[in-house]
Amino acid sequence: MQLLARSYAAAGDRRLLDIYTEAADMHDTIVQRQSDDFLLGMDFKYRTSQLKNEKISLQNEVRAKRQRIAYITVISVLIVVALLLFIIMHNRNNKRQIRLKQQNIDTLLAERIALNTRIEELNQVLTDNNTETLRRQVLQTILLEKEDESCFRKSFNDLYPGFIDRLRCEYPGLTAGNELLCMLIALNRRNDEIALALGISKESVTTSRYRLRSRFNLSKDTDLNDFIKSRLKP
Numbered sequence: 357m358q359l360l361a362r363s364y365a366a367a368g369d370r371r372l373l374d375i376y377t378e379a380a381d382m383h384d385t386i387v388q389r390q391s392d393d394f395l396l397g398m399d400f401k402y403r404t405s406q407l408k409n410e411k412i413s414l415q416n417e418v419r420a421k422r423q424r425i426a427y428i429t430v431i432s433v434l435i436v437v438a439l440l441l442f443i444i445m446h447n448r449n450n451k452r453q454i455r456l457k458q459q460n461i462d463t464l465l466a467e468r469i470a471l472n473t474r475i476e477e478l479n480q481v482l483t484d485n486n487t488e489t490l491r492r493q494v495l496q497t498i499l500l501e502k503e504d505e506s507c508f509r510k511s512f513n514d515l516y517p518g519f520i521d522r523l524r525c526e527y528p529g530l531t532a533g534n535e536l537l538c539m540l541i542a543l544n545r546r547n548d549e550i551a552l553a554l555g556i557s558k559e560s561v562t563t564s565r566y567r568l569r570s571r572f573n574l575s576k577d578t579d580l581n582d583f584i585k586s587r588l589k590p
Contacts, residue, residue, distance in 0.1 A: 509535075538568070541584045
């Protein structure tokens with residue numbers, strides 16, 4: 357190309373030289389543009405490939421996040437269901453235990469009432485027929501009471517833990533008889549049932565209730581039963 361240009365110059369054909377120069381410049385421009393287009397195309401392909409890879413990576417990340425959210429949701433639901441089942445079973449078990457304790461107390465009281473009823477019958481027989489055999493029967497029956505009282509106290513404390521301790525703390529002067537009367541009142545026992553359970557007369561129950569009101573320093577408007585039941589819960 358340079359040789360052709362020198363030939364044009366030697367021949368003195370300036371016009372051909374100018375045309376050649378323009379053609380050469382145009383050719384260089386075309387080559388440069390082709391080169392630029394090629395580089396631009398490569399860059400575009402690279403960026404397109406990069407964007408495609410980023411899109412795939414983003415899709416994978418979104419998919420992974422969705423899977424994690426799904427796993428967490430499933431696990432959370434399972435945990436909530438397990439907790440609900442545990443709470444339900446725990447509540448059922450607590451209610452069953454309370455029923456069993458209540459039944460145990462009712463059985464002890466029924467046995468105690470039956471026991472003291474038998475004592476009254478034997479005492480009546482002793483009045484009519486003073487025999488040594490009957491005296492031994494009465495003595496043996498009475499000796500069983502302390503063991504029954506211990507079982508009753510334990511069962512009551514299992515059903516209403518802390519009740520007696522709170523009463524003792526608030527009213528240190530309470531006697532064992534006062535405590536038993538409070539427990540029976542808390543169990544909604546009538547005066548005649550309390551009398552048979554404690555082996556005393558109904559009049560003695562009335563007197564004991566009056567003395568108990570004095571120990572608690574209750575006003576005339578305050579019901580003894582309501583006051584005692586209000587102490588069942590901490």
